[in-house]
Amino acid sequence: MSKKPLKKLISKWSIEDKPVKIDKWDNTAVKNSLDDMVKKIISEKYEMEESFSIVDGRLVICTIACIVSLFALVYDYIQPFPKSRTVLIICSLSYFFMMAVFTLYIKYVEKDIIFVGLRKDESGFDKPQKWTIRTNLKRFDDIYEIIYEFIDPNTNKRCNSMLNKSVASWINENGVILPKLLEKDLTYLHDKIITDKKLN
Structure with a gap:
C-alpha cells in the first residue's frame, strides 16, 4: 500500500473552504479565535500531539x-x-x-500558554520534543504577541522566538481570519528556532 505524500497530509489542516468570521471589534473574540487558529496550524502542520498537563x-x-x-x-x-x-x-x-x-x-x-505540543523524535530514541506557545493581546490594543518556545527534552534548555503584529495582519476588513498569512508567520517563528538550535 503506497503512502500519501506528506504535503497532501499537511494540506488537510487548511480551512479556506470554511472561513472563520468574527467580530473584529471584540477583543476577546479576536484573541480566542486567533489562539484556536494558531493551535490548529502548529499541531497539524508539524504533527504535534497536544499535551493537556497544564x-x-x-x-x-x-x-x-x-x-x-x-x-x-x-x-x-x-x-x-x-x-x-x-x-x-x-x-x-x-x-x-x-x-x-x-x-x-x-x-x-500557565503564563498565557495556549498550547503545549509534543513531537516524537525522528530517531525514536530520545524523549518527545516539547513546544509551547504563549500569546497576549492587551485590552483595547491591536498588537497580538506570539512567543514560540522549544524545550530540549534531554537538557531542558530553552530556545524561543517572538512576534508582535497587529491583528489586522491576519484579519480582513470583513472580520475573516486569513489562515495562510498566519501560517506564514508561524512558519517563520518555527524555522527561526530550528536555525538557532543548530547554531547552538
Whole structure:
C-alpha cells in the first residue's frame, strides 16, 4: 500500500473552504479565535500531539476547591450550625487558600500558554520534543504577541522566538481570519528556532 505524500497530509489542516468570521471589534473574540487558529496550524502542520498537563493542573486545583465546598455543605446539613462552625471555618479558609494557589498557578505556571505540543523524535530514541506557545493581546490594543518556545527534552534548555503584529495582519476588513498569512508567520517563528538550535 503506497503512502500519501506528506504535503497532501499537511494540506488537510487548511480551512479556506470554511472561513472563520468574527467580530473584529471584540477583543476577546479576536484573541480566542486567533489562539484556536494558531493551535490548529502548529499541531497539524508539524504533527504535534497536544499535551493537556497544564490544563489538568488547573482542573485539579479547582476540583479540590469544589470538594472542600461540597464537604462543608454536606457537613452543615448533617450537623447544622453552630455544631458545624469549626468545620465551616476550616473549609472556608481552605477554599480561599486553593483560590490563591489557583491565581498563582495561572500567573507563574500557565503564563498565557495556549498550547503545549509534543513531537516524537525522528530517531525514536530520545524523549518527545516539547513546544509551547504563549500569546497576549492587551485590552483595547491591536498588537497580538506570539512567543514560540522549544524545550530540549534531554537538557531542558530553552530556545524561543517572538512576534508582535497587529491583528489586522491576519484579519480582513470583513472580520475573516486569513489562515495562510498566519501560517506564514508561524512558519517563520518555527524555522527561526530550528536555525538557532543548530547554531547552538
